[in-house]
Amino acid sequence: MTGRVQVCRRAKSIAGFLMLWVVCSPLPFAMAQSSQQSIADRRIGWPSAEQWRRVLFLEDYNTRVVLFGVAVLGVASGLVGSFTLLRKRALLGDALSHSSLPGIAAAFMIATGMGLDAKSLPILLLGATVTGLLGVGVVLVVRRHTRLKEDAGLGIALSVFFGAGMALLGVVQQMETGHAAGLEAFIYGKTASMNAADARLIAIASCVSIAGCLLLFKEFKLLCFDENFAGSRGMPVLLLDWMLMGLVVLVTIVGLQAVGLILMVALLVIPAASGRFWTDRMWAVAALAAVLGGIGGILGAASSALFPRLPSGAMIVLACTALFAISMIFGSKSGVLVRMLRRWDLNRRVRNQHLLRGLFELLESDESAPQSDGKRSISIDQLLAIRSWSRWRLLRTIGRAQRSGYVLNSGGAIRLSQAGYAEAARLTRQHRLWELYLITHAEVAPSRVDRDADAIEHVLEPELVDELEALLEQEPMRISVPASPHGTAIVPTDSGSGR
Amino acid sequence: MTWSWELDGWIVVAGVLCAVASSLLGNFLVLRRLSMLGDAVSHAVLPGLAVAFFISSSRSSVPMFLGAVVVGVLTALFTEWIRGVGRVDEGASMGVVFTSLFALGLIMIVQAADHVDLDAGCVLYGAIELTPLDRISLLGLQIPRAVLVLGGVAILNLLFVICLFKELKLSSFDPALATSMGFSSTAMHYLLMVLVAVTAVASFESVGNILVVAMFIVPPATAFLLTDRLDRMIVLSGILAAVGAISGHVAAVIVPTWFGYQSTTTAGMMAVMAGLLFTVALLFAPQQGLVVKWVRNRLLSLRILSDDIVAFLYRRNEQAASVGLPISATASELASELFAGELQVRAALLVLQRRRELFRVASGYQLTETGQQHARELVRSHRLWEQYLVSEARFDTKRIHDKAERLEHFTDRPLRDQLHAATNAPSRDPHGTRIPTEKDEQPQANGSDSE
Numbered sequence: 001m002t003g004r005v006q007v008c009r010r011a012k013s014i015a016g017f018l019m020l021w022v023v024c025s026p027l028p029f030a031m032a033q034s035s036q037q038s039i040a041d042r043r044i045g046w047p048s049a050e051q052w053r054r055v056l057f058l059e060d061y062n063t064r065v066v067l068f069g070v071a072v073l074g075v076a077s078g079l080v081g082s083f084t085l086l087r088k089r090a091l092l093g094d095a096l097s098h099s100s101l102p103g104i105a106a107a108f109m110i111a112t113g114m115g116l117d118a119k120s121l122p123i124l125l126l127g128a129t130v131t132g133l134l135g136v137g138v139v140l141v142v143r144r145h146t147r148l149k150e151d152a153g154l155g156i157a158l159s160v161f162f163g164a165g166m167a168l169l170g171v172v173q174q175m176e177t178g179h180a181a182g183l184e185a186f187i188y189g190k191t192a193s194m195n196a197a198d199a200r201l202i203a204i205a206s207c208v209s210i211a212g213c214l215l216l217f218k219e220f221k222l223l224c225f226d227e228n229f230a231g232s233r234g235m236p237v238l239l240l241d242w243m244l245m246g247l248v249v250l251v252t253i254v255g256l257q258a259v260g261l262i263l264m265v266a267l268l269v270i271p272a273a274s275g276r277f278w279t280d281r282m283w284a285v286a287a288l289a290a291v292l293g294g295i296g297g298i299l300g301a302a303s304s305a306l307f308p309r310l311p312s313g314a315m316i317v318l319a320c321t322a323l324f325a326i327s328m329i330f331g332s333k334s335g336v337l338v339r340m341l342r343r344w345d346l347n348r349r350v351r352n353q354h355l356l357r358g359l360f361e362l363l364e365s366d367e368s369a370p371q372s373d374g375k376r377s378i379s380i381d382q383l384l385a386i387r388s389w390s391r392w393r394l395l396r397t398i399g400r401a402q403r404s405g406y407v408l409n410s411g412g413a414i415r416l417s418q419a420g421y422a423e424a425a426r427l428t429r430q431h432r433l434w435e436l437y438l439i440t441h442a443e444v445a446p447s448r449v450d451r452d453a454d455a456i457e458h459v460l461e462p463e464l465v466d467e468l469e470a471l472l473e474q475e476p477m478r479i480s481v482p483a484s485p486h487g488t489a490i491v492p493t494d495s496g497s498g499r
Numbered sequence: 500m501t502w503s504w505e506l507d508g509w510i511v512v513a514g515v516l517c518a519v520a521s522s523l524l525g526n527f528l529v530l531r532r533l534s535m536l537g538d539a540v541s542h543a544v545l546p547g548l549a550v551a552f553f554i555s556s557s558r559s560s561v562p563m564f565l566g567a568v569v570v571g572v573l574t575a576l577f578t579e580w581i582r583g584v585g586r587v588d589e590g591a592s593m594g595v596v597f598t599s600l601f602a603l604g605l606i607m608i609v610q611a612a613d614h615v616d617l618d619a620g621c622v623l624y625g626a627i628e629l630t631p632l633d634r635i636s637l638l639g640l641q642i643p644r645a646v647l648v649l650g651g652v653a654i655l656n657l658l659f660v661i662c663l664f665k666e667l668k669l670s671s672f673d674p675a676l677a678t679s680m681g682f683s684s685t686a687m688h689y690l691l692m693v694l695v696a697v698t699a700v701a702s703f704e705s706v707g708n709i710l711v712v713a714m715f716i717v718p719p720a721t722a723f724l725l726t727d728r729l730d731r732m733i734v735l736s737g738i739l740a741a742v743g744a745i746s747g748h749v750a751a752v753i754v755p756t757w758f759g760y761q762s763t764t765t766a767g768m769m770a771v772m773a774g775l776l777f778t779v780a781l782l783f784a785p786q787q788g789l790v791v792k793w794v795r796n797r798l799l800s801l802r803i804l805s806d807d808i809v810a811f812l813y814r815r816n817e818q819a820a821s822v823g824l825p826i827s828a829t830a831s832e833l834a835s836e837l838f839a840g841e842l843q844v845r846a847a848l849l850v851l852q853r854r855r856e857l858f859r860v861a862s863g864y865q866l867t868e869t870g871q872q873h874a875r876e877l878v879r880s881h882r883l884w885e886q887y888l889v890s891e892a893r894f895d896t897k898r899i900h901d902k903a904e905r906l907e908h909f910t911d912r913p914l915r916d917q918l919h920a921a922t923n924a925p926s927r928d929p930h931g932t933r934i935p936t937e938k939d940e941q942p943q944a945n946g947s948d949s950e
Contacts, residue, residue: 090591091535145789146781148529148720151590155534155716156777162709163770170763171755188605262542266598273587273595310609314602321599334586 051306063305066191069199070258070297070316074267076206077251078293079213081268082275082286084248086224090272091154092136092245094265097252098158099135100128101165101261104186105172112175121198121257124186128253135161136245189260189313191301198257205254209247213286220244221282258301260313267293270320277331292327296320350458351389351397353427356406358386359416360424377413431457433468440472509631511748513645514710514769517702518740520653521714523660524694526733529719530671531688535590536575537715539597540692541699541708543574545604548700553607563700571696572689574600627706627765645706652701659694660733663687668729706766713770714740721777724784743773803908805847806877807837809856810907812866813874817932829863875935880910882928882935883918889929890922896929912937 054060084090107127108119116123135157142153169183185193194202213220222230223240231237248268255264275288300316307315329336362378383394398414401407406420416424434453438444444452528537547570551562574596581592630645660667670677670684677684695715702711722735747769752762782790811833815826828836834844848864851857856870866874884903888894894902910918915937919925928934 085587085591088588088590090588090594094535094594142720142781146724146787148723149532151532151534152529152716152720152723155538155712156720156774158538159709159713159716160770160774160777163713163767163774166709166764166767167751167771168763168767170751170767171758171760174755174760263598263602265594266602269591269594270598273581273585273591276585276587311605314605317598317602318606321595321602324595324599328581328584334584336584339584 060305062192062195063302065196065199066194066305067298067301069194069202070191070301071294072203072206073251073255073258074271074293074295074297074316074320075290076209076293077255077267078271078275078289078291079286080209080244080247080251081293082272082282082289083213083220083224083244084268085272085276086282086285087244089248090269091151091265092139093248093252093268095135095139095154095157095161096132096249097256097261097264099138099161099165100132100253100256101162101186102168103127103129103131103165104183104256105165105168106131108172108183109168109175121201124183125201125253125256128186128256129249131161132249132253136249185260186256187260187262188311189256189258189263189316191258191304191312191316192308194257202254202258205250209250210290212243212247216240216243217283217286224282258297258312259316260311263313263317266317266320267297270317270324271296274320274324274327274331277327277333277335279333292323293320296323346458348397348400351393352401352404352406353458354387354389355383355394355397355401356416356420356424357427357431358383359407359414360421360428362386363416364428377410377415380412380414383414427457430460430465433465433472434460436472437468506631507748507752509643509646510627510765511745513627513630513643513649514706514744514748514765515741516646516649516653517706517710518714518718518744518769518773519737520649520656520698521702521711522718522736522740523653523656523733524691524698525715525719526660526722526729526736527667527671527691528695528715529723530729533691534716534720535593536578536692537695538712539578539593540571540574540695541711541715543597543600543604544570544696544699544703546570546600546607547604547696548703549604549607549610564697567696567700568693570600571692571699574696575689575692627710630706648701649706652698656694656698659690663690664730667691671729706769710766710769713773714743717770717773717777718743721773721780724777724780724787727786739776740773743776744769747772801843801847801850804837804839804843805851805856806873806908807839808833808844808847808851809866809870809874810877810881811836812857812864813871813878816866816871827860827863827865832863872938876912876915876937877907879935879937880915880918881907882932883915883922883925884910885928885930886922886925886934887918890925899929 054063081090081093084093104124104127107124110127111117111120111123138157138161139150139153142148142156143150172183219230219235219240222233222235223237223244227237230240251268252264255267259267271289271293272285274292275285278288279285296319297316299319299322301312303319304310304312304315327335330338332338359378362382363376380391380394380398384391389397398407398409401420402409405417406423408415408417431453434457435446435449438449438452439446525534525537528534544567547566547568548563551566555562577596578589578592581587581595582589585592585595627645630643633644634641635644635647666677666682666687669680670682670687674684677687699708699711702708718736718740719732721739722732725735726732748765750772751765751768754768755761755763780788782788785791812826812828815828819826830844830848831841833839833848834841837844839847848857851864851870852859854869855867856873857864858867859865881903884906885899888899888902889896926934
């Protein structure tokens with residue numbers, strides 16, 4: 001059992017490193033490309049110092065506009081995304097953004113037919129909103145009225161609407177006025193094509209959704225965590241749900257131009273998922289997601305300005321993914337490193353407790369010795385025999401116990417100190433109280449209780465020990481260890497419990 | 500554009516092969532609620548393809564398939580891992596993984612563009628129109644390469660489904676039982692992901708990503724609405740996928756000409772046609788269809804309303820028995836008494852007149868002899884149920900009316916006889932009103948006359 005868990009853990013940590021590798025892998029490619037430049041070369045060159053300076057110090061007006069627009073968009077989508085993430089609606093944004101494509105193409109065609117400026121962003125985004133909402137409607141209908149589950153609804157909406165969009169684009173490309181190249185920007189995102197008016201539109205929409213989230217923070221929070229409770233408190237759950245949806249639509253539609261419709265969902269999901277590694281508090285997750293989204297947007301847009309040929313949406317998403325990877329590894333709440341440290345710490349404590357109890361039971365097994373005698377010593381070999389631990393591990397555990405003053409080691413002869421004896425007695429007492437409890441109250445066979453008690457003794461709280469004492473009518477004396485239910489002899493074969 | 504079998508024939512063949520190959524696997528994705536994982540894997544194979552290009556500097560198939568398999572499994576693995584570590588739901592972890600991998604793949608493909616003839620657009624929505632141009636000869640036949648590759652994948656998927664049908668079925672419906680019976684449903688899961696990735700890669704350059712995703716999900720979902728049996732669902736989904744692919748190409752060639760344009764993207768139209776088939780099934784599926792369900796509900800409520808009307812008239816007659824004249828009621832009176840809409844009442848009245856249970860008189864409607872008999876049965880059911888609920892089920896007298904009101908519509912003659920016997924052949928119900936007999940002038944004759 002534990003072996004299998006360990007294998008799983010190992011597989012998972014391997015997966016983690018692979019993930020890290022995947023995130024970092026475009027870097028060497030980008031670097032390798034830079035060394036061999038030639039004329040008429042379509043490949044990506046490493047930007048010159050001049051380019052770096054221009055981007056980093058925001059010298060171009062255009063760069064400033066783009067960075068500002070994308071940063072605000074990142075903040076807004078991080079904030080909104082943290083709610084949809086907790087509401088388990090993360091992928092609804094995916095269906096929404098994919099199904100906006102036919103709307104964009106249709107709006108272009110209709111506007112051209114009516115003689116309007118077909119490239120104007122508000123018209124295209126209006127079309128995107130209409131079909132995007134239609135797509136979400138399909139998901140909701142499939143989920144509510146058929147026995148298909150939500151995932152099928154999402155898949156149907158996004159693939160069929162995207163297919164319809166492709167078919168419409170195929171027609172748009174044949175139109176005489178059709179410089180349809182502009183529409184392709186909506187698929188992969190193209191921050192470079194963003195002008196001041198577009199950035200203003202993005203900023204306004206983002207500010208509206210940020211303000212909406214802040215104003216309705218408490219209501220949204222309750223909606224995400226306990227919908228029924230929110231309803232019972234008299235909140236208009238359906239209306240709130242629609243308002244949250246509305247904010248998602250707003251952010252997604254204005255984000256299409258920057259990130260592209262295939263990857264827009266990443267801005268909603270990745271920053272919010274990163275925030276979860278740092279904290280459990282809702283407002284902190286939301287704030288962190290907003291910050292991470294903003295930073296990811298800036299980094300992505302800046303690198304997109306440095307490498308103009310690379311699709312900007314992909315750059316922004318990769319910047320967010322890098323932040324996600326950092327959060328996943330170093331996150332203070334449930335990051336991989338923190339978990340590893342916590343597990344090491346627990347293992348160390350458990351081994352220390354095993355050592356102390358082992359010593360105590362070995363001392364106890366020699367009945368001739370007086371109770372409080374801490375003077376007698378135990379050899380390493382004796383300790384090795386009672387548990388399945390390697391010599392190396394045992395020595396390290398002894399060394400650590402020695403440093404904390406529980407154990408004295410004089411050349412292979414281990415003795416308990418005064419404090420160590422008290423601690424060891426307390427631990428043994430806990431172990432045996434639990435064993436007795438299992439035998440008398442949980443009706444576990446005596447030959448099996450040692451194993452079960454072994455698993456739980458390390459996490460017994462003092463209050464629980466008190467309760468056990470009361471339950472088993474044991475005298476709550478200073479250091480009175482109840483007799484072992486296996487008999488006091490600690491010969492390995494005697495207990496038959498697989499020590 | 501004119502239809503030529505030489506070109507369009509091969510395009511349709513490639514589309515059908517891709518659609519059938521995808522929909523075979525898609526059945527299990529839809530059943531295991533993994534539709535979006537199928538979508539995620541087919542997006543995420545992009546970096547696998549790009550790495551294969553970088554390593555082999557060619558579009559040869561073997562490294563491509565290897566790269567796809569690795570990335571497909573990695574996607575499933577990452578998704579599972581982030582879901583556990585990041586404490587988010589599966590959708591979110593999928594969203595993180597596939598968008599990251601897809602973004603990575605896009606960038607790598609742009610960089611690979613000068614090594615290999617490949618761009619992101621062609622990967623995403625394919626160039627199925629160009630499949631007939633790239634041919635290799637096999638057994639003296641000039642067959643497009645894409646058709647060969649897709650055919651191979653379709654056969655592979657078919658073999659997978661046929662050979663592992665039992666295992667797939669069990670692990671789709673009850674993973675825990677499958678694991679306890681000795682074949683790991685986790686292994687099946689990853690095997691499925693491998694094949695999803697292989698199918699996605701095979702389809703990538705020819706028909707594009709979006710058609711694969713559509714064919715993974717839409718035809719199986721359509722078939723799921725049409726049948727309850729897994730084997731039928733698989734066959735149906737294959738047929739639906741093929742129909743979608745064929746009609747998709749026809750539509751792509753023909754529909755734009757109605758508006759004066761030339762043909763449009765075939766892959767997109769195939770997805771749209773699959774979507775149309777789904778819409779038809781959603782509305783008109785024999786058991787599940789929304790329209791069918793709606794009509795069924797309307798018919799039922801119409802039947803219940805007409806039952807209520809005749810029973811109402813019967814009770815009126817009973818109360819007015821001393822007067823001796825049959826009592827009639829107008830439509831608006833019925834509507835207000837039975838809390839029904841005027842329109843529904845008129846419809847019910849029409850039905851009842853056609854069944855000759857009512858006839859029109861100057862002051863409204865009256866029961867005919869047939870109607871009288873029908874109403875007597877209903878009222879008898881109602882009152883027998885009331886008696887039964889009180890005497891056998893020990894219900895409170897105040898609460899029996901609503902229950903009996905529901906049950907009376909679904910009680911037939913044998914059940915009435917049983918109720919009659921179970922309640923010791925009562926003549927009056929708990930409210931003290933007389934329980935009518937089965938036939939008008941034949942008290943106590945029921946039970947013996949079988950017809």
